[in-house]
Amino acid sequence: MGTTETTGVERRWSRRKEARPAEIVAAALECFAERGFAGTTLDTVAARAGVTKGTLYLYFPNKEELFKAVVRESLLPHLEGVLGELSAVPDDPAERIRRLFGFFADRMLDSPLSVIPKLIVAEAGNFPEIARFYLAEVVSRGRGFLAGAIRQGIERGQFRPIDPEQAAYVLLSPMLLAVLWQRSLGPFDDRPFDGKALIRTHLDVFFRGIALEPQPPDREPRPS
Amino acid sequence: MGTTETTGVERRWSRRKEARPAEIVAAALECFAERGFAGTTLDTVAARAGVTKGTLYLYFPNKEELFKAVVRESLLPHLEGVLGELSAVPDDPAERIRRLFGFFADRMLDSPLSVIPKLIVAEAGNFPEIARFYLAEVVSRGRGFLAGAIRQGIERGQFRPIDPEQAAYVLLSPMLLAVLWQRSLGPFDDRPFDGKALIRTHLDVFFRGIALEPQPPDREPRPS
DNA sequence: CCCAAGTAACTGACGGGTTAGTTATTAAAT
DNA sequence: ATTTAATAACTAACCCGTCAGTTACTTGGG
Numbered sequence: 001m002g003t004t005e006t007t008g009v010e011r012r013w014s015r016r017k018e019a020r021p022a023e024i025v026a027a028a029l030e031c032f033a034e035r036g037f038a039g040t041t042l043d044t045v046a047a048r049a050g051v052t053k054g055t056l057y058l059y060f061p062n063k064e065e066l067f068k069a070v071v072r073e074s075l076l077p078h079l080e081g082v083l084g085e086l087s088a089v090p091d092d093p094a095e096r097i098r099r100l101f102g103f104f105a106d107r108m109l110d111s112p113l114s115v116i117p118k119l120i121v122a123e124a125g126n127f128p129e130i131a132r133f134y135l136a137e138v139v140s141r142g143r144g145f146l147a148g149a150i151r152q153g154i155e156r157g158q159f160r161p162i163d164p165e166q167a168a169y170v171l172l173s174p175m176l177l178a179v180l181w182q183r184s185l186g187p188f189d190d191r192p193f194d195g196k197a198l199i200r201t202h203l204d205v206f207f208r209g210i211a212l213e214p215q216p217p218d219r220e221p222r223p224s
Numbered sequence: 225m226g227t228t229e230t231t232g233v234e235r236r237w238s239r240r241k242e243a244r245p246a247e248i249v250a251a252a253l254e255c256f257a258e259r260g261f262a263g264t265t266l267d268t269v270a271a272r273a274g275v276t277k278g279t280l281y282l283y284f285p286n287k288e289e290l291f292k293a294v295v296r297e298s299l300l301p302h303l304e305g306v307l308g309e310l311s312a313v314p315d316d317p318a319e320r321i322r323r324l325f326g327f328f329a330d331r332m333l334d335s336p337l338s339v340i341p342k343l344i345v346a347e348a349g350n351f352p353e354i355a356r357f358y359l360a361e362v363v364s365r366g367r368g369f370l371a372g373a374i375r376q377g378i379e380r381g382q383f384r385p386i387d388p389e390q391a392a393y394v395l396l397s398p399m400l401l402a403v404l405w406q407r408s409l410g411p412f413d414d415r416p417f418d419g420k421a422l423i424r425t426h427l428d429v430f431f432r433g434i435a436l437e438p439q440p441p442d443r444e445p446r447p448s
Numbered sequence: 449c450c451c452a453a454g455t456a457a458c459t460g461a462c463g464g465g466t467t468a469g470t471t472a473t474t475a476a477a478t
Numbered sequence: 479a480t481t482t483a484a485t486a487a488c489t490a491a492c493c494c495g496t497c498a499g500t501t502a503c504t505t506g507g508g
Contacts, residue, residue, distance in 0.1 A: 013476085013483080013485075014484095015475090015476055015477070015482080015483045015484070016483085017483065020484095035262070035349065035350060036260050036262060036346060036347075037260075037263070038259070039260070039261070039262035039263075039350060041466085041467060041468085042467075042468065042469085043467075043468095051484070051485085052484070052485055052486070053485095054469090054470085054471085054484070054485060054486075055483080055484055057470080058483070062468080063468065118345060118346070120408065122260060122342070122345065122346035122408075123260075124408040124409055124412070125257075125258045126259060126260070128412060131408070134409070135409050135412055135413055139409060162425065162428075165415075166422055166425040167425065167429070169398070170398060170426045170429060173400065173401035173426075174394060176397065176401050176404070177393060180400070180404075184344065184345045184348040184349070184355070185344070185359050188348070188352060188359055189359055191389075197387075197390060198390055198393050198394065201386065201387060201390040201391065201394060202397075204386075204433070205386070205394060205429075205430060205433035205434055206429060206433060207433075208432065208433040208434075208435075209432040209434075210429055210432075210433075211432075235501095236459085236500095236502090237457085237459080237501080237502075238458095238503090239456075239457045239503060241456085241457065244457090265492085266493080266495085267493080275459085276459050276460065277459090277460085278458065278460070278496080278497085279458055279459075281494095281495070281496075282457070282458075286494080286495075287494070449508100450507105450508085451506105451508085452507090452508100453506090453507100454503105454506100455503085455505095456501100457501085457502075457503090458502085459497105459498105459499085459500070459501085460497100460498100460499090461499105462495105462498105463495095463497105464493105464494095464496105465492105465493090465494085466492085466493085466494095467490100467493105468489105468490090468492095469490085469491100470489075470490100471488075472487085472488095473484100473486085473487095475482100475484085476484095477481085478479100478480085
């Protein structure tokens with residue numbers, strides 16, 4: 001053992017107050033998604049974040065708050081992105097729906113964020129607060145956006161009349177299946193799974209399914 | 225009939241070797257579904273089953289084997305039921321698909337069995353064996369049944385040509401959403417959720433969406 | 449029918465391993 | 479020199495799995 005480490009590069013740790021929280025949250029997201037809340041040990045999270053357990057407690061008061069932070073911090077930036085993108089969306093209902101799905105396919109499906117639905121589904125019973133948060137911030141908004149677009153399409157005479165609320169669920173369900181499949185059963189299946197193709201097929205079938213039937217046109221179109 | 229309630233005399237317990245395993249499995253299913261595998265303590269399971277922890281170990285070697293038994297024992301009887309019902313199914317593809325969904329809506333949606341998909345999704349990472357079992361025994365069969373019906377419908381000229389495998393996923397996805405919603409986020413939402421209505425709407429939209437172009441199907445007898 | 453003697457289902461307390469959370473100490477940064 | 483990010487060893491609590499002991503039930507001899 002030399003008395004002096006001439007290399008010097010092998011520092012045990014460095015102090016990076018700014019970067020730690022985000023790194024810890026990212027590591028925790030992976031761990032919680034793989035093992036669930038109760039199945040994840042803080043030593044594992046710390047190791048993956050490149051620190052020790054004590055460091056976690058410098059930035060988060062306890063395991064539960066870390067979990068909540070993971071969901072919130074992972075979601076919020078993307079929520080802004082989605083809302084921003086959707087606010088500058090065309091007026092045509094079908095096109096608005098396609099945009100949302102395009103966004104989902106391009107930005108969510110392959111990102112680390114796609115583990116969150118699985119987390120929420122698994123832990124909703126243990127974390128009612130998180131369940132309500134996700135429900136209000138993500139599900140309700142998506143459901144409202146889709147139902148609104150459907151309703152608008154019906155009013156404009158582009159779609160046949162169906163319950164917009166139920167149509168919204170129908171539209172949401174393949175997205176849910178895609179992310180859950182990728183993160184749960186998919187890895188154990190030998191057949192390839194193409195989430196984007198599934199979304200495309202579904203949209204195709206759906207729009208044909210709600211298209212107006214070729215019947216004699218109704219009376220006068222509405223203004224506005 | 226089991227002699228569960230003994231009148232008057234305050235017995236601490238009774239010997240019921242035959243009934244115990246099923247009771248323990250039923251209690252464990254509820255606990256695991258609510259809290260997940262790691263979040264469930266065996267004392268809780270035992271208490272809900274009306275016994276103590278030691279009794280669990282008379283019938284199951286350890287917690288993990290209990291969990292596997294829960295999934296297997298809960299699924300297998302129902303699998304036989306489904307397969308039996310579907311073997312006596314009509315030849316028409318659309319009708320076969322409707323039968324599967326009818327069975328799902330009537331027998332699964334409101335039964336305690338509907339918590340299993342949530343369990344599988346949540347614990348697939350921790351129990352690859354269970355994931356593979358569920359994949360082979362439930363998902364693959366359902367997927368195969370649906371894809372086969374779609375393919376047959378295309379060959380017969382009842383449906384327009386689409387990828388039967390992807391169509392099967394499209395068909396499965398609202399069933400997944402229905403059971404997961406009921407068991408996770410649904411209880412926290414103030415809006416009512418009608419899984420059967422969702423299935424009906426989806427089938428309606430789906431069959432119109434894959435109908436041959438020139439000839440739209442008959443109108444539904446019940447609009448609105 | 450009655451009552452030991454025997455059997456086995458069931459209990460409950462405990463050991464050992466694990467992990468959430470704490471704290472005394474170290475060392476980077478200014 | 480002082481401050482403080484980070485560590486590493488530590489504590490307390492929890493929980494799985496075990497087992498010696500208890501109790502419900504069975505059996506066979508009177």
